[in-house]
Amino acid sequence: MALPLSSTDLLIPFAGRRSSACAAALATLQLPNLDALLTRLAVAHDDTQADTTLTPPHERALARALGIDAADGCIAWGAREAQQSGLSRAGADEPWAVLTLCHWQVAIDEVVLDDPNDMAIDAAESQALLEAARPFFQEDGIVLRRSTAPGRWLARGELFRGLPTASLDRAAGGPISAWAPLSDVLKPVRKLQNEMQMLLYTQRVNDERIARGLKPINSFWLSGTGVLAQGTPTAPAPTVADVLRAPALHDDGTAWAVAWQALDAGPVAELLAAYRRGEPVELTLCGDRAARHFAPQSRGALGWVKNLFGRTQATTVLAAL
Template sequence: MALPLSPTHLLIPFAGRGSSACAAALATLQLPNLDALLTRLAVAHDDTQADTTLTPPHERALARALGIDAADGCIAWGAREAQQTGLSRAGSDEPWAVLTLCHWEVAIDEVVLHDPGDMAIDAAESQALLEAARPFFQEDGIVLRRSAAPGRWLARGELFRGLATASLDRAAGGPISAWAPLTDALKPVRKLQNEMQMLLYTQRVNDERIARGLQPINSFWLSGTGVLSTATPAAAEVATVLDTLRAPALRDDAAAWAAAWQALDAGPIAELLAAYRRGEAVQLTLCGDRSARRFAPQPRGALGWVKNLFTRTQATTMLAAL
């Protein structure tokens, strides 16, 4: 998913996290610039849903900013990227998906999806596995194409039309059964995953990775499925997505998550606060497990601003509610 850029609208995924260690870290987190900024802004939009949705709040928020309206699990990031890179024409009704190479750990009673962001897959490995996998997918009418990111492929096929799939940001670090139950709709996907597991086991790429002490690539995760039938705004008009909280949040690494938050507060948040003080029309979207809340300046008199200073909610309290 390409990340749009706008210096006056920041979108921060995993700003709140319900996992035990990260949630506990909020109690001692100091974010003075975020506190000051939220004093001056008000909630302009609040999207709160269950934390069992296939699409996480930050993806819903980005889709909303792009003008994409889709059902849960059907935001067509694959089709959008295909159109942006010239693999598909604008306005096409071709169904696409994103395939992300990954490692599944088989435990006693569950299979856990490791975060592919930790796997260090290079372009040569990705291309070699793409060529090996292509015939298996072609048998099911699926065309594979590489993307700009190693270990991440684009796939075109009727299987993906209307198929709801869980975002990688929902599934990474947890059991796959929670996010890809063996429903009739997903049986063809599981078949492909099983075939790929057998194929990948025999690949020299994995022998070399294991020799280097790296996790073998033994499966893929399917997401971003569907058709993108509407035009979307230019990337520069949308938001800057800051994803430095993602990796520590998925690992529930409280120290790293808190450090990443402090760096955001001292850097981009401080810059956004300065932009607000210069009179710029800033926006801030903070996302957690359940909610995406967009904050923007609201017109009010001096008395209202002073009242808000004394009735403000501390930033960490608001983050805990995400």
């Protein structure tokens, strides 16, 4: 499987993963192109934080590349998408959020958020539920709008101003209590989620999904909250290669390794070829804790000595993420 590369600035989320199966798979990975590329690049920026941050490293790295400066859990992806789609004007002081329809799996002692990417929600289902949910949100001063992705809505309301929320990529596959605690600041969100759970239980959409053997849509996850600061520069976005996401969240070490080999044979190999042609290349590798941005290092004598004696296997770099 070859994955195309559309630019010489590549960002790879979930490049390192500390879950058991992926960590075990890492030890067996052979990534010759990444090995070769990393010997030619140096760390230009290192963002290492605890793996309990609401915003994962790859979202912090993407925000930095786009010139967005925000506190943890407050990268305004909703406001950015609203501006890009024409729902909000550039520079508007409007708080937005992203609402992602999902399935909460209720266990004996916890509630687990299933990855919404596994839900197979179509556009008709998303629109039908949006129309049913709109009055409930309007009562709290929240306006709902559809986005370009089925099962994903944009919401505008003062509730989202300065409200830190956990990224879906942090919460998916785990207990929601770890990422949405029963705190005072999140009480209005929990109220909306409870109302939506009761509403969704009655919807024909879910009856039809269950009849087709699909999981019902029984809640939503809130993320991407905040206001996009005025004067945020418009920077070109890097190419985001997200093929590691699904196997990482499911801790499928075999699939994660296969996806990494495809990356190495595709986008990473192309990035290496671009470097050899003398083009400026950039690479950002992201894991559970860290995002490390690599750029070409000095080709002078000192840089060559550093390169010669400082070679590190790619898997060692990935394990440290």
